[in-house]
Amino acid sequence: MSDNHDKIYSTKFQDSMERKTLLMFLVIALAVAVGGIVEIVPLFYLPNTAMCATMAGNDPSCNKTQHKDASGKVIPMDKIIWNPATSAHKTLNDWQPGDGVRPYKALEMAGRAVYIREGCYLCHSQMIRPFRDEKDRYGHYSIAEESMYDHPFQWGSKRTGPDLARVGGKYSDDWHRLHLRYPRSVVQESVMPNYVWLENKPVDVAGTVQTLKVMTIVPFNAVPAKIYTAVYGDDYAGAAAELKGKTDMDALIAYLQGLGNHVKFEEGVNYRD
Numbered sequence: 076m077s078d079n080h081d082k083i084y085s086t087k088f089q090d091s092m093e094r095k096t097l098l099m100f101l102v103i104a105l106a107v108a109v110g111g112i113v114e115i116v117p118l119f120y121l122p123n124t125a126m127c128a129t130m131a132g133n134d135p136s137c138n139k140t141q142h143k144d145a146s147g148k149v150i151p152m153d154k155i156i157w158n159p160a161t162s163a164h165k166t167l168n169d170w171q172p173g174d175g176v177r178p179y180k181a182l183e184m185a186g187r188a189v190y191i192r193e194g195c196y197l198c199h200s201q202m203i204r205p206f207r208d209e210k211d212r213y214g215h216y217s218i219a220e221e222s223m224y225d226h227p228f229q230w231g232s233k234r235t236g237p238d239l240a241r242v243g244g245k246y247s248d249d250w251h252r253l254h255l256r257y258p259r260s261v262v263q264e265s266v267m268p269n270y271v272w273l274e275n276k277p278v279d280v281a282g283t284v285q286t287l288k289v290m291t292i293v294p295f296n297a298v299p300a301k302i303y304t305a306v307y308g309d310d311y312a313g314a315a316a317e318l319k320g321k322t323d324m325d326a327l328i329a330y331l332q333g334l335g336n337h338v339k340f341e342e343g344v345n346y347r348d
């Protein structure tokens with residue numbers, strides 16, 4: 076072996092690079108910089124609807140990219156983020172899909188905690204990327220506003236199962252119940268675990284009420300407290316009443332059924348077509 080020490084196994088360039096630490100460092104720095112620039116620069120050109128709305132379109136940094144509905148009409152900002160003051164539906168209980176992104180209701184909030192507790196995010200993402208194959212499979216790509224009330228967000232980073240960002244309304248509640256209980260009863264080849272115990276576990280009423288209250292004081296995109304107090308009362312007793320007698324299974328299904336249908340986006344393949 077020792078007599079082969081100076082034999083060059085790779086190219087001369089790589090060999091000399093690997094023997095000169097400083098040069099190696101510079102080349103690595105260059106490679107990382109190029110990689111970083113390629114990733115970051117496109118972000119400067121992506122639409123930011125929330126910012127454009129607050130800038131009233133006058134600011135040159137607003138690139139005026141808009142989102143469209145099924146008929147090709149531009150979705151106004153108050154249909155992207157639900158605003159009880161301007162919406163036809165004034166309370167959380169009157170809200171309809173298409174009114175814009177709204178805060179989670181009590182039962183959904185309980186379900187969201189179950190989703191986190193059970194580690195669903197380890198196999199499922201909630202982030203549809205702006206690529207055609209993603210859109211064909213999952214629907215319109217996710218926009219920032221859709222996770223504005225998520226603390227913490229559930230974008231995930233691995234897809235053992237499909238993306239769930241727009242799973243709301245895709246299946247019936249009964250389907251979800253069967254699927255969560257024993258996934259192979261509806262999808263034969265599924266590798267998703269069974270979650271039978273969720274049916275027997277009552278929801279955490281006190282914890283969920285506390286979470287709803289905390290959501291009104293978080294530093295970013297706090298829920299305007301009157302959205303909750305208007306339907307649940309100042310003491311949130313209405314929320315506790317809604318949660319009473321519900322199981323973790325009911326809550327998780329309510330959460331899943333509310334995913335991704337707050338804004339009514341165009342359907343079909345439009346992006347980059």
Ligand code: HEC
Pocket residue numbers: 189190193194195196197198199235236237238239242245258262264265266267268270327331
């Ligand atoms: C070990 C990885 C894994 C975990 C953990 C997991 N899943 Fe899944 N999930 C899958 C796979 C794989 C599929 C696709 C096969 C199927 O439909 O069962 C799937 C499918 C689904 C679907 C159907 C999606 C669609 O569009 O057809 C839903 C809904 C779902 N999972 C919800 C959950 C929830 C809620 C949890 C947490 C309680 C969870 N999953 C945990 C792997 C996982």
